[in-house]
Amino acid sequence: MRRLLLIGALALAAIVAGTAQYIQILRDKEIDGAKRELATLNLSLAEQTARALQSVDLVLTSVIDQMKAEGAVTPEDVVRLRADQDTHELLKAKASVVPQLDAVTLIGADGHLVNFSRFYPPPAINVAERDFFLALKDRDTDEPFLSQPVKNRGSGAWTVYLARRISAPDGRFLGLALGAIDLDYFQRLYRGLRVGDATSSISLWRRDGILLTRHPALPSVGKPVGQRLFLDVLSKAESGVFLAPDGLDAGTRVVATRAVQAYPVVVNVTRTLDDVLAGWRAQVATIVVAGLVGSLAVLLALWALARQFRAYEATAQAMAEARQAVEGREQAEQALRQAQKMEAIGQLTGGVAHDFNNLLQAIGINLHVIESRCQDERVIGPVRMALQAVERGATLTQHLLAFSRRQQLRPVIVDVNALTARVAELLERTLGGSVRVERRAAPGLWSAMIDPNQLEMALLNLAINARDAMPGGGTLTIAATNRRIDNSSAFNRPDSDRESLPVGVSPGEYVSVAVRDTGTGMTPEVAARAFEPFFTTKEVGRGTGLGLSMVQGLATQSGGGAAIDSQPGGGTTVTLYLPRAAAAMTAVAGGAVAGASAAPLRALAGAAANACSILLVDDEDLVRGATADFLTQAGFAVQEAADAETALGLLDQGPPVDVIVTDHMMPGMNGLDMVRAIRARNNPIPILMVTGYAEELMAEVVDVADGLSLLAKPVMPQSLVRSIRSMAAMNSAA
Known part of the structure; x- marks a missing residue:
């Protein structure tokens, strides 16, 4: 009983431990799947953000390149070349084709507006104290600068400026090309995406950790809010996925972060851990219920075993009887498999016997022809020995059939x-x-x-x-x-x-x-x-x-x-x-088979007085040709057909036939089908079927048994001639 209780405790502990481990595996799998999905979406958003910024940057660089091509080398040249109405129209046209570009501004070296896509003439504003002007004025660089976000006092919309420095060939500062980017463009873009539940978010940051925009919106645009753990991740790689234990809102989040190539911005995509694990919690509930059911089942089993403990002898007896029943069933199944195997092997060897018998038939008939035509004992002796070999081959075929039915190997x-x-x-x-x-x-x-x-x-x-x-x-x-x-x-x-x-x-x-x-x-x-x-x-x-x-x-x-x-x-x-043979095994003795010799058939060659007309049907050219030669020599008039269809045509249109000699296994219509077709025409002609399947066909020829005889291959020539003459005689008497 103590052992039983110990087994029960171990089983319950295994169920609990296995359930807990499986739950943890499912949790990790769910989080890993969410990380992969967020990383994929984040990559796509980063590429879209890069294209949006690049479109604005291309407008700015095209304006700068055009000024350089026109020979602007001094701040005065910038004012002279770009302060006109045509430039205003040009800037207005460029801004209109880029949806995220709110305005394009040209700024002189002193900070005053040279031209402006919204108004002409431009307002008298000086931006010399703005962050983008201060950042690019004294630093000769080809890199763009992204400003802090600025809130429009009238509309309340947030704007960020992408600025490029206009430099003379000698590096002197000539001014700025400035693009005002409407951050609502990104807000609308993010709003159209479905990341998870309502607590999921997409945000755009400057590389220094200042929030540019976010969906759902927060009142913290333009500020370095939150822990900004993504800055630590991006200090080591261009992208990453991590768990933020305390996000901007709604607790722990799964965060995918990626720096946008060529521009100082970062795209973050997040989902709350509660949202990620919602499906997992439903699975946990199901698993816990299953674990409780399993534990209850174990307890019930232990209780049942305890009740049966004193009845051990009876249980052992029942198990022995069950084991005997299983062994009996296995023996029956083994016998069934053996029977099925023997049936399959019998079908295989039937085909072998058919081909082998055809060969023996052709060899035997030709040997008999040689024996009947030759008077030289030096030839007749080997011929008779060959005929004995044919008989032994026929015996071997029969042994092969018997072997296939029983499959008695002698290992x-x-x-x-x-x-x-x-x-x-x-x-x-x-x-x-x-x-x-x-x-x-x-x-x-x-x-x-x-x-x-x-x-x-x-x-x-x-x-x-x-x-x-x-x-x-x-x-x-x-x-x-x-x-x-x-x-x-x-x-x-x-x-x-x-x-x-x-x-x-x-x-x-x-x-x-x-x-x-x-x-x-x-x-x-x-x-x-x-x-x-x-x-x-x-x-x-x-x-x-x-x-x-x-x-x-x-x-x-x-x-x-x-x-x-x-x-x-x-x-x-x-x-x-x-x-491999075991050392204790001993050899099993085998047997041998022998055959009888054949008798000569010289008397058959002079039987022309009893000649009759024969239709010989066989698909094997070798067998048909040898049989036709022998029957012709025996005094019969022989017509040949290679298949049943040809034979039926000869019966309809050829000369009269006294006896039909046919094989059974032929392609297309077999011999038995041909017999049925002849009898369906009310033709009572005698038919002799020579086949290796004589025993099997006995039960199938009942409906056409009148006028039909069967001979098993290989048939001896005297038996073949005797059967033909007998059937022809009965036909004449009828």
Whole structure:
């Protein structure tokens, strides 16, 4: 019970501490976001302020440059050249195009007004005691001077003066060009912006800390008000964002400050900390409620545990039963996954069997033709041995189908180093002189738990793919090394070779075997589909698209995985991850298969007396051509069609046909669809379907079973001839 109470206290403390830390993180994030927003707005306002001042400054410099061009070198020249009505009109026109410019004034060296954009002649005013006159009179400078703000006695509006010194070529003081800037312009500009709530502000200051204008307005224009902490910030940088603990009003503020380039003014944008944290406070309320609920949940859980403490044995029994239920469910799920995997593999091997059976069909029929035409026992003997090999190939196809349904690998402890050496030696003799084979094996290479025969076939398959990817020759490398994979594995190879981690590989120890070529490589799109069954980039007849999928299936079913890494022009690397063999594991023995020899068929060649007309339909040119030659030799009249559509056309327009011999798997309309199309025309012609899918089609041909027979590929010639004659005889009798 004491332990239970201690756990409860620690849990509550963790909830409180975690909640407090999360609240603080949210607060800092909210303030940082506000600082970024204010800094961005402040930058924009500083640029607008600089452009406004620059527009006034350009008016002043244009007037000064014009006087210099006219040769003004003495104070008298300034009066002589610029005291006329035309100059007044010029100044008036320049002031009218700049909205923030209230007036333009030319001032002589003695402080009297030479010309004025508002009135002509100008009023008799002397400004020799003004700050801008005193600042520029005795200092030869090209920098503008910004005066303190002055309040208009009539309108009450605030004005600030931007002054430029008019100097003779020798530096003598000739007077001033003065622009009166209406600070209400900036007040209107700031009023149109929405920074935050009503307590937010935008202000414009002189660089010495004198307030020029502010929105919302304050009665402190022209004074150095407040703490002016921004002056300390700007003494170190041109801009900054900081917290002012005591602003001009409304308490603590977030302040973004920036000095305007080329002019002695500063733009500040502020928001009150209360406004910035308004949304955060709403979040805090929600988090606190959630924390209280969590704490209450912990307390309730502890209370429930305390009540159940004395019933521990019953709880333990219930947990054991639940664990057994979970294990049972996992076993059921594993069985379901296994069934789904077997179904997928069965679909793959069906395509392999179809292509393999077609090849065996063509080879077997041609061998029988050779046997029937040749009398030389030196030829007949090897032919019969080849026929036995065809039968063994047919048996192997059936074993492959059975294997795919059950996927019974025979894993044993395999010395991967020795196996790859044997495969590399075989490849050196078979790949040709244009492909150089290299082998690399890491010192202390582990043994792997794998089916050695299937691993050899996988490596040979990868080597053939690599050879095809290097039509001009290249280097094929087989590299084996030890690999440890954890939850965060990201392999770093000791050399420059590329390697990708396969998806779905569990953490553990593996022997990786990489087959690498220097060939044409693959695009990312092709590499992404490379392991898909029946996907191939080779031309028709050169590949089934099953090689890489079978390689991946071997590695995955063995408890490892496979990965591919390829770049166009950079070669391809396929890496197998094989599970490391435990020292206590023992080898599992495997079996072998054998086939029977075929019988000669010399008697078939003289069967012309029973000849009939046959329509042979098969999309495989090799199988169709060999079968047609054999049937012709056996005395039949044979018409050929490469697809079902062509066959239907020959039935409609060609010579009469006694028997149709057709394949099932064909592009477009398959064999069974063709049979249904013929029966739909009320044509009772006998049809013999020769296919590798005879067993699967048994349930599908019920509706067209009359006059239809099925033979499984590869079919022996005597069986084919016997079936054709039997169907032709039944057709004649009918």
